[in-house]
Amino acid sequence: MNKHPLPPDWHERQKALDITRSYIVQAPAGSGKTELLVQRILSLLATAESPEEILAITFTRKAANEMKQRLVQALESASSDQPPAEAHAADTWRRARAVLGRDKAASWQLLQNPSRLQLTTIDSFCALLARRMPWLSRFGDQPRVTDDPSDLYTQAAENLLTRLENGSPGQEPIARLLVHLDNRLKLLRDLIVAMLGKRDQWLRHLVARRKLSPRQLLESGLQLYVSTFLSRLNQLVTPDVHRELRSLALSAAENLADDQPGHPLVGLLQTNDDPESLAQWQAMSHLVLTASGEVRKNLNKNSGFPAGKSAEAVAMKARAMDLLQGLRDNPDAARALQALRRLPACSYAEEQWLVLEALIDLLPLAVAELQEVFRQQGQVDFIEIAGAAHKALGSVMQPEELLLQLDGRLRHVLVDEFQDTSYAQYELLRCLTAGWEPQDGRTLFVVGDPMQSIYRFREAEVGLYLRVCQRGLDSLPMERIVLQTNFRSVKPLVEWANEKFAGLFPASEDEVLGAVRFSAASAFDSSEAEAPVSVHCFVERQDTAEADAVVELVRQARKQDPAGTLAVLARSRNHLVTIVDALKKTGISYQAQDVDPLTVRPAVQDILCLVRALHHPADRVAWLAVLRAPWCGLTLNDLAGLCHGDARSTVWQMLNRPVEQVEMFDQVSEDGRERIERIQPILARALNNRGRISLRRLIESTWLALGGPACVAEADLLDVRQVLDLLEETGEDLIVDDLERKLERLFAAADPQAGPEVQLMTIHKAKGLEFDTVILPGLGRGIRSGERTLLRWLEHPEYELLLAPIPPYAGEEQEPTYRAIGDIMQQRDDLEVLRLLYVAVTRAKSRLHLLGHAKPNRENALVPLSGSLLSVAWAALGEDFAAHAVINENEMPVETMPLQLRRLPGTWRPPQLASPLASAEAPVARASLGTHYQDEVIRSRRTEEGRVIGTIVHLWLERIANDGPGQWSQHAVRELAAQFMQQLSLHGVPRNRLQPCAATLETCLINTLECDRGRWLLSGHPGAQSEFAINGLVDGQLIRATIDRTFVDEAGLRWIVDYKTSSPAHIGQDQDAFLLEEKKRYQDQLRVYLNLIRNLYPEQAARTALYFPLFKGWVVVD
């Protein structure tokens, strides 16, 4: 036998590498599809013009990253000349080698520049498109993308609802909906928020509908739906049976008419509807089906068959019994009759229509509000990005134009996980490949496994996979390739799964329901053994017992195969909580990502209380909590003593009560007082620091100072860091309740010390992963199922669109259309649950353990909870489970031990922290930094203008000095008016103040030119300098000074002059007094200048002076 046998589907795999054709590949679990994708990309690269011609779309960033790593690795190993021995690897090596050749020829430098490989998620690709097409995408510049848009939705919904009171469009629809929903504004808001998160699905319908006459259109869809169903029913129920059913029903109705006029059958008599109408059918169904929809076992007076002895009655009853038997033999027909009752109505009731109409009006307005919020916040969600990308692509008329915006001409698109494509993504793909045809050098290659489509909650539509399979993508037919080989699991496990799941998956495909057929896998492995699957069934839910069983299985597995990997996979995070608790007790280390919620950690709660307390002085619960937390640890006695019946004051006030109020201190113990005294100054500092340092720092520093870290376990330090990071994200505009909501989405970090041997996660997270042993607990548990939405909608290839509005809040009955759509959703969900189980099971390489509970029904048969994983597989697994059932051992009641608290010892003081590493360099100070403005934080306009004028005057005086005052005339200054205004305006002088300010400026300059002193100052003396820049040391401080004017006069005296544009006129002061004051004010500054100049020119005598151009003032300062 060959050491490296080829997989049985080897030919299919080779075919998939034909790069001239487009394929849709069905790749089941463990079939090595990533390798296949890598090989195809390599093959494409080897002949590409540029690497940007190829676009590979993955489902997650992680997958994109991984694929990139694989590609780069392949290219790297291809630089070695020795092909690997294994055939498969050698194939990859050969292809990579070809790419390297191409890389060299075209100097792509792929290995240096791996970002040229376009491997990306659809979201990132959309973002790229929107970024590159700012106008067409209508974004302008790319906004930030948030992955938690709920705040934005809420804001938009609340903005929308304000229309109720202010009379803008939307008022009446809102009012109508409010009446409909029991005047629950909050409920309405939340429902709108939920709708906004799915607007990619309904918006196009509503916008399209608004223009046409929507009611007719929508109702015709409903009618078509019903009539299609009825015609199918007519095929299932032969005309003979129909006739018989009708005749019996009519006579039963007559029997009932007197006693039970309200019986549904009686309705048959009163109408002259078409006998094949829906109402007639529904009424007739009551003859053979019970109220709960089961085929009747017997007939009596209440079903229209009085216990008469007459031959007629007996015969009729016999006929009816035959009919019933016939139905039992024809379960399809029975099912169809049952389904009848849950069909939508053919038209909307008046009230219902009004509500639907209100929604059709209102929801687009909600989207408009959302866009306004996006605009204001500069943030959008992924839906908006995808929409923008689609819009941009869709409006490109000439594909050539794309070349001007994208890095290369797109020729090949590959899509991974195609079974989880959403409608929006599908549309985008259509846009990208518009006009592609077979054999034109462009190909599409999509890979997926419809049996593993599990992302319906993220809008994945497995129906799209089926559609592309059958019809291709627009003009591009897709050849189907089905892979079968499972390289992952041992043969007995593969065969077990084949056997169990074959009967569970539906027999026929259905695009609307997302029903996919089972396709059997064949194991690459050839070992023979018992199916390595164990089953543990509990009667009634016993979380603790089940968790213990899981722990036991983990322990066994660790013993048997210490190097093997093991995963506990659950449907929802909730289902792992008890198991985590149980595992913690055993000391087995494990990795659990996103399982352990942070909010229930006391350390986290304490931080939260600290945030609340510092955020609101009157939040008494939070303040008391801060005092009771382990870092302070006041007892109830001390807390009561402190509060002392005072219901109003803030706790902070109480902590700061003057000591004279002895009464209170009497009631607080010595120990308590010591504790208070330690933390009081810390809290005082924190309160004073509010706003000055970031919220994160505020909380972090306070927590550290209080000794928070000393009170927690090591792992909690990481948790706290997460909370602090969250605080940093929220920033200063914190809303505490939002914070808590956001916190709910955080989980304890995975244990960094734990290896990969034992992992806990949800099934969704495990997609694409494999483990030696897989344990599936909680198969009997359900999840909270879908809430009601404002609108239910269903897109259907035949009936187009079905829409139903939410039923009235106070309504009693289910509305048929709303319910009918809900039923279809439910069926889709059920099918998805089955696929989820399939994904879970196929994660296992060699062992699988199934655990779940079921409840005995009235007949004492075990039945799993409907909607649970177990329920969808009960047909195949029920027997096994029943055989292994463990009866309830009465869960131990939770003991109510008194709560143990921990706290720091009262005398504890924090350890000394290291002091900062100081720099020894001299600090640099600036002498010219005017200090006199500091007393006025918000300046008056006058001061502000004065400052601007000063700056500009300095500039011009420098210029005049440089040119020489002789070059300047008053006239020349007057000519500059426009320049002045322009400069003033640039510096923020408002338009209506330009004239007066320019006038002042002009006065300053003209004065200077006019006055002897001014001209003297500016003329070209020896050593004259304007804006003289000098540095030096004064009193040991480094000073960087700029001196307005300095020169040596005729007498050899050096002048140091500073210009000031202030004037006594402004403050109505006498000139001499003013000069005296200014002199005093600036003498320090001038002294510094003088010092510097003396240092620089030690032999020169120097004097300092101030010059005031505005009033030709001059004062010598010494």
Place this chain on the structure above:
Amino acid sequence: MPAIKLMDKTLYRAAADGYLVLTVNERLSRYLHKQFDLEQQRRGLSAWLRPNILSLSAWLSRCQPNLPGMPAFLNHAQLQRVWEMIIEEDVEHTGNHLLQTPQTARRALQAHHLLVSYQADFDAQLAADDHRAFLRWRSAWMKQAKRNAWHDPAELPLLVSSALIAGHLRLPDKIFLAGFDELAPDLQQLCNAMASRGTALESWQPASSPTDASRLAADDPFTEVSLCARWIRQLLSADPLASIAVVVPQFEAYRSLIEQVFTAELAPQLLAQGDESQPVFNMSLSQSLDREGVVHAALRLLRSGMQVSHEEVSWLLQTPYVGNAVSESAARAQIDRELRRLRRFDWRLSRLVKVVTRLAETYSLAVPGGLALLDALSKGQQMSTRQLPGAWAESFTNLLRQLGWPGERGLSSREFQAVEHFRSCLAQLASLDGVANRLGRAEAVRILSRLVNATEFQPEGGDPPVQVLGALESSGMVFNHLWILGLTDKALPRAPAPNPFIPLPVQRRHAMQRSSAEREYKYAEQVTRRLLAASADIVVSWPRMATGLQQRPSPLIANLAERQPGFAATSAPDRVIWAGRPELEKMTDSQGPALVTRKAFSGGTGIIKDQALCPFRAFAHHRLRAEGLDVPEIGIDNMSRGTLAHTVLELFWNDVGDQAALHALGEAALDAKIRVAVDAALERLEKERRHDLPARQRQIEADRLSMIARQWLGIESRRGAFQVTVAEKNHRVKVGNLTIRTRIDRIDELADGTMAVIDYKTGRPDPTQWLDERVTEPQLPLYCLGLERSSIGAVMFAQVRSKALECGFRGLARETEAWPGAKSRKLAALFNEKGWESLDDVLSHWDKVLPALGDDFSRGVAAVDPVGFELACKYCDLTGLCRVLERQNAGHGGDDE
């Protein structure tokens, strides 16, 4: 002595001789100035001329006024505004709305600058729609610029070049260009022009030192940054004078991490003291001014509208940045607590002023400053004229002044500087007078916010030994030690990011920055080469995992050897405090002080209910008076809706009296009476809540209440005869040592002379709680305690709900048949289980349990002992205080079915 302390010789000479040194950026010029000053000091000088070192762009601006014809240049804010207006107009014209005009303008302006700088242009024929839009805007700009004789500062290099060639402007005979990796075409042209004037140009880069660079892989960015910080600590403790730089190509991704970790490791003490006045490291890329608390507050004050949400009200009353905020802090907080109790989701400012005044009186809280604040804000809002930006700048200044911004605490130096920057933003706003027209208030605030956002802020002062720099900022500098962080293959080379408004082929042709992968790779090589020469001791690191993804090292550092440098032990305060933790004291603290017998303690039934649900809860709520803050919800809250329904029925029965009278009412009369009751109930609520319900909601609520009342009275009219005797009577009972005030909604006298004790509920009350071991629903039972047993004929919840099927009486009666459906199957089953037969058994149960609960409360029993998670803890506001979560399995993770 540190290895590098001397300034580069050539450059020192050049500077000392007064040659012009033009640097690639401000940072380098500051750095060279500093080095020069140090060198002069080292030489023993006490004063010296400041050298002529400045950034090229600063030099260009200085040339501005000396250009021939003195062209007028717009400042950046003006330029941006002009482009925004151009785009707005285009959007209007084409009808294509854009999500973000200002950002679009910024990006388009950037494209324009690229074209100017590269002296490139392109043809609309060879462009896509996006590019054509840009061309429209650009030509609009050109037209306007021409008309108004405006210039864009980006034109400076070319204008200066032309001026130079024409013989204008003075030039020294030698100019040094420092730190330029490359020159854009316009700068190249400028250099040529300088050269043509006979000026010698010398390009200067620091001399490279023999390098010892090593590579290090860390698990994740946090570890990576921690290692880096500990490496720095190690170096600084050996040589406090060492110059150390950390270069971070992915600056934004690492910024916050560096800030956290460096502070923790390098200044743990300061961190724990919340002291930020002495930074120990300097970040080259500063953050937006908007992040400064004092500025943020100013903007928020200006932004607040006439209608403010309760959250905004809370903020207004809490922010320290307004007048008297600190001295009135406690009183304002209490006012806010009371305001929240009114459960109003949002307020009109004018209304709010009145309500706060009233609350302040009621609770004798002195908040004159707070009132003045709200009043000023409300008046400031009323100004709705359109005016010029400059006038707005002034209005805003005045308003802030009136509000007492920036508050009564003195400003820290950082705050002071931030305020200065904010003022310059106001000046920029005013400078728009030169280009813009009148605008509305909201628009003006938005523009100001954008200006603030775009302003970078970094407090001055101090001269920390550690520099954290972006890849570009370190040009021209050398260090004793250098660490380069985060060099994954995504960081270098970066992915190209061409400007979307210029066709890619055009950008490629001109090799514009960021336009293609090839270009990025060249850039990366250049940067790496320069960085690896900037110190003799270099560590380059990369994280193996980041943002949940496996990383690879940048191909540019593939050849460096792996090596671990020396690290100091961690000094991070959380670690250090944790390591020094003491043994924690253990305690069980489930007992508070007993009530003082001398003083009567009285309270409502809530005490007993809390005591039953969880003793701690009773203690905390009623002894410590700990209550969470209310969180108002949008619309009419559930509690008010409940009260409304109660009141309607109470008022109705006050009027009508008994069933016979109800029967006697005709359809119209009944409706009229209901309407009267509904209106009165709404009025009463509005008075209590001190605000009117919004008109439309009120009307819908009135209709709803009428509907419910009619539905409910239908039920009442069908039951056995009764007479309503008491409605809402206050009543006291002794429960153990306690006196409890109980309120009962209604007592009916029944045909047999017994009483039915009735409580309206709009939720879904569960009478089985009466049978609980601790009677967790004790309101009706407490009332019954005070009654003669035999006189009690029925104890009932009247479940009044919108859904007809959910309406009805639920509870216990002596004559069960008279109350069909009242006793649920579950209740009956419980009866069986306990072997009870009649109402009397239940009454005995209450007689036994309730006084015990009362006694427990008086004794101060405060055990954390909830009856269950669902019933007690799920909606309890005390979770943080009671510490129930210290108990494992406190009830989470349960419900899913």
